[in-house]
Amino acid sequence: MTTANRHWNAIFSTKKDLELGWYERDATQTLKFIDLIPENHTATIFLPGAGTSVLVEELLSRGSRLILNDISDEALDKLKKRIGHEQDRLFWLHHDISKPLPKGLPYADIWIDRAVLHFLLNEEQIEGYFRNLRSLLRQGGFVLLAEFSTVGAPKCAGLDLHRYSIDEMTKRLGEEFELIKHEDYEFINPFGEPRPYVYALYKRK
Secondary structure (H helix, E strand, C coil): CCHHHHHHHHHHHHCCHHHCCCCCCCCHHHHHHHCCCCCHHHCEEEECCCCCCCHHHHHHHHCCEEEEEECCHHHHHHHHHHHCCCCCCEEEEECCCCCCCCCCCCCEEEEEEECCHHHCCCHHHHHHHHHHHHHHEEEEEEEEEEEEECCCCCEECCEECCCECHHHHHHHHCCCEEEEEEEEEEEECCCCCEEEEEEEEEEEC
């Protein structure tokens, strides 16, 4: 068990969803960007940090096929109990997204990251993340990144963050990705505290 796995397991095993600083009661902000993607209802979607997000039910209700990953097996267990784990449109993965992905995963049409990338601090981790993204996302696929912005808080869940500008996101993805839409967004967490994010949707050429 890695340090990161222990850290996140401790959080998900001791706190209810409403006690999590990143908890969203609804996924409207993310869905607004997904609705810009053609045929999103029939897409295979990869979530690098599924956690216990309500986004999962929203996507399932639309007919999507989901690859649900998290570094915390406690989070995945809670999610399985909530939504059921035997649905044929679900693929479960317990993995550190900065490490090479296991073989045999289906290609993704859409990669959705709300607040995962910004926890990766060193270049090896960040580069590993983007290698995985490029290896799993098909040509013509879409990427939605939603991370703490450069004016956001420097920490979350007791961990330091790498905060992002739209320019850095675009540079790290590279020239094969076209920026479709981006937006600064102030998320108000369950404790009433503002958390500035940057949302950005890209299409792979």
